[in-house]
Amino acid sequence: MHITFVRPLHLNAVASVIALSVAASVTPVAAQEVSGVWVRGTIKGQSATGAFMQIRSDRLLSLISAASPVAGVVELHEMAMQGGVMSMRAVPQIDVVPGKALELKPGGYHVMLMDLKQELKAGESVPISLRFRGADNTEKVVEIKAEVAPLTKPAAKH
């Protein structure tokens, strides 16, 4: 029996952010895929929000920084709960291990967008540049677009 899976519309957004690096030299370069990118919408006056996504790579890769034209300061953050206290810390890098999706999600890592220059409205999209470093110390920048979700989006997908 053949079953055809119809790709839901929202996956098209995923497809559009798949970035494959082209091996320009003899040395093969890591290929990574960034999917499910979303940023929490803001209301006027709010100056910070977070972007969330999944990143896969066929080689060890480190996400070392991010930038976006909508934010003055962009950092990689880790949220942690200790003794009931929520803390957020900037981290220097987040490693992507081959064969395992790195999840940036509420309760864990996020790309923190601060000193926002504009309100981020649901339905819009926000460009973000992700800078990766490979195990061989080469760096590359991957451009993605994050879909703006409502401010009130729950943490877990249902």
Place this chain on the structure above:
Amino acid sequence: MSRAIAHAMLAACALLSACDWSDRKFAHVDVTGATYAREFALTDHTGQPRTLADFRGKVVLIFFGYTQCPDACPTALSEMRAVMDAIGHDDAARIQVLFVTVDPQRDTPELLSHYVPAFHPSFLGLYGDAATTARTAKSFNVFYERREGKTPTTYTIDHTAGSYVYDTFRRLRLFVRHGMGPASITTDVKTLLAER
């Protein structure tokens, strides 16, 4: 339940030490009788002075946070929104969700007036000046600490992430740890609403 049966059950419980009814009443941490988190005097996002007494007859849920928080705070508020949706219109009118900012410097009344009701129109944002905020947090056993960022405006705030729940008689009853999901909160709120 007849008195004889009640006595029999009590006797059975005395024999079985594992039998603990108090643990079964609520899914969340029962803090009934705690001496902290008794009262506050803050201002709501419309400018009205507020104390716990204003919400008599309602089950009150209080959460401390700040609007520049991308993770724990909107997650907690969207969970409370889900509780409101799950509990039904009539009972939802007997619930009051309060969001107390630990960042009065950036969380202006205007910002709170847009942010908090975005989750549910009945939710209220509360604020005080720096000293009132510190005093209130201390009396609620809520920890918060500012962590400087790269620029003067990008500081973050570590804070206790969890909600206090009061019964309709203004008594502190439960502490809800962060990220427990709306289902168990809904169950406990229903239990509190059913109390007479």
